[in-house]
Amino acid sequence: MILPGSTIGILGGGQLGRMLAQAAQTMGYRVHVYEPQKDCPAGAVSNREINAAYTDIESLSAFARDCDVVTYEFENIPVEPLAQIAGLTQLHPRSEVLKICQNRLREKTWLRKNEFPHVPFVDVDTNGDLSAAIDSIGFPCVVKTADFGYDGKGQLKVTDEESNALAVKQYVGQRSVVERFISFQCELSVVVSRSSNGEVKAFPVSENIHTNHILDFSIVPARISEEIKVKAEQLGLAMAERMDVVGLIAVELFVTTGGELLVNEMAPRPHNSGHYTLDACRVSQFEQHIRAICGLPLGDPAVNSPVVMVNILGDTWFNEDESKTPAWHTILENPTGKLHLYGKAEARIGRKMGHFTVCASSADQALTAARELKSKL
Ligand code: AMP
Numbered sequence: 001m002i003l004p005g006s007t008i009g010i011l012g013g014g015q016l017g018r019m020l021a022q023a024a025q026t027m028g029y030r031v032h033v034y035e036p037q038k039d040c041p042a043g044a045v046s047n048r049e050i051n052a053a054y055t056d057i058e059s060l061s062a063f064a065r066d067c068d069v070v071t072y073e074f075e076n077i078p079v080e081p082l083a084q085i086a087g088l089t090q091l092h093p094r095s096e097v098l099k100i101c102q103n104r105l106r107e108k109t110w111l112r113k114n115e116f117p118h119v120p121f122v123d124v125d126t127n128g129d130l131s132a133a134i135d136s137i138g139f140p141c142v143v144k145t146a147d148f149g150y151d152g153k154g155q156l157k158v159t160d161e162e163s164n165a166l167a168v169k170q171y172v173g174q175r176s177v178v179e180r181f182i183s184f185q186c187e188l189s190v191v192v193s194r195s196s197n198g199e200v201k202a203f204p205v206s207e208n209i210h211t212n213h214i215l216d217f218s219i220v221p222a223r224i225s226e227e228i229k230v231k232a233e234q235l236g237l238a239m240a241e242r243m244d245v246v247g248l249i250a251v252e253l254f255v256t257t258g259g260e261l262l263v264n265e266m267a268p269r270p271h272n273s274g275h276y277t278l279d280a281c282r283v284s285q286f287e288q289h290i291r292a293i294c295g296l297p298l299g300d301p302a303v304n305s306p307v308v309m310v311n312i313l314g315d316t317w318f319n320e321d322e323s324k325t326p327a328w329h330t331i332l333e334n335p336t337g338k339l340h341l342y343g344k345a346e347a348r349i350g351r352k353m354g355h356f357t358v359c360a361s362s363a364d365q366a367l368t369a370a371r372e373l374k375s376k377l
Contacts, residue, residue: 002068002090002294004028009067009089011082012074013040013049015342015352016270019278020073021046023286029294034063041342042073054078057085064088071247071293073269075102076148092196092246092293093268100243101268104177105146111263114242116235118263119254121179130168133178134158140181143167145174155213157181182262184254188222190236191250191274193288196295200240202233203285203301206273207363208252214350217370218273218309219363220280224255231261239266248289250274272311272352279338279357280307305359308370312354316377317347330376331356337373 008024010017013035021031021042031046036053043049052059054077064085071092082095100110111118122133145154158167191203207222236251250271252264274285283299316326331337341354360366
């Protein structure tokens with residue numbers, strides 16, 4: 001067990017690192033953050049911030065030697081340097097987990113090989129025939145780059161010959177996947193924790209609404225049958241075990257119009273759709289991750305109240321062409337509203353600047369209140 005007073009290293013200094021650092025410090029750990037960009041959100045709340053490239057083996061090794069355990073909050077970290085520091089400290093989740101989850105092709109191939117339900121796909125090599133792959137899946141389909149894709153980045157929906165031609169032009173020479181476009185009833189996610197001693201626990205399943213491919217609302221409890229919720233939880237737990245994850249793994253799922261569950265993607269870290277746990281659960285996803293990587297007993301993930309989480313994007317700072325200060329008082333005045341801001345200096349369109357939650361006596365009521373608060377920001 002890695003006990004409070006020890007030092008936890010976090011690779012990546014964004015908002016997930018910030019909330020991890022805050023949870024770790026609450027429990028009495030020291031936190032070091034490693035992030036290429038200066039003055040990052042996590043650095044502002046940590047004991048030490050190191051600014052160096054992920055490929056700078058010397059700095060990375062020195063960082064690893066100073067920490068009792070190292071984890072990461074960001075998926076696009078090159079895996080090779082991580083594998084090199086693995087002998088210097090404990091690294092959780094192990095670098096092989098990151099390698100699978102950071103690339104859509106490896107992720108989907110892993111799902112197929114391990115027989116977890118997933119969206120049907122075809123792999124397209126760098127000099128492969130994208131047109132043939134699109135033909136084999138048929139319209140409508142989605143083309144996604146294998147690397148560096150998240151929040152809809154690097155993906156294009158293909159519905160006809162025109163978008164087909166555009167995809168062929170846009171993706172030439174890139175490793176990509178073509179997958180079936182799924183008509184879904186709703187999107188879900190489940191955040192699962194697995195400790196270094198093998199204990200596993202799932203947070204309640206969240207129902208997620210995306211706008212322009214970016215998470216907009218997370219609703220708990222998800223407004224679907226108990227049977228689907230249980231299935232989603234069991235799927236997440238089985239995946240965490242099969243992948244031998246220590247820490248958290250978030251699994252994003254589609255519920256098809258036919259009621260089938262299909263995995264869209266996974267992330268081996270705290271997840272945006274799990275932010276509701278900070279205000280509505282006995283233990284947050286961030287504390288749970290710290291407990292898991294330190295080998296402590298896992299906390300109780302049960303939710304205390306129906307809750308909705310809303311992302312606050314940089315867009316909120318702009319009113320037509322004018323910039324403005326968002327009307328924070330609307331959230332602050334609400335007795336069940338909770339505001340979280342990540343301390344990012346510059347608001348940009350599409351940038352995640354913060355989030356808020358609102359609790360109510362039902363998911364529908366919380367969603368109505370959340371939509372109203374959002375519209376007044
Ligand atoms: P991703 O970057 O893969 O997480 O995609 C972002 C969002 O795009 C998802 O949450 C869905 O709303 C949508 N999306 C991605 N892939 C598909 C698909 N195959 N079928 C339908 N919608 C999709």
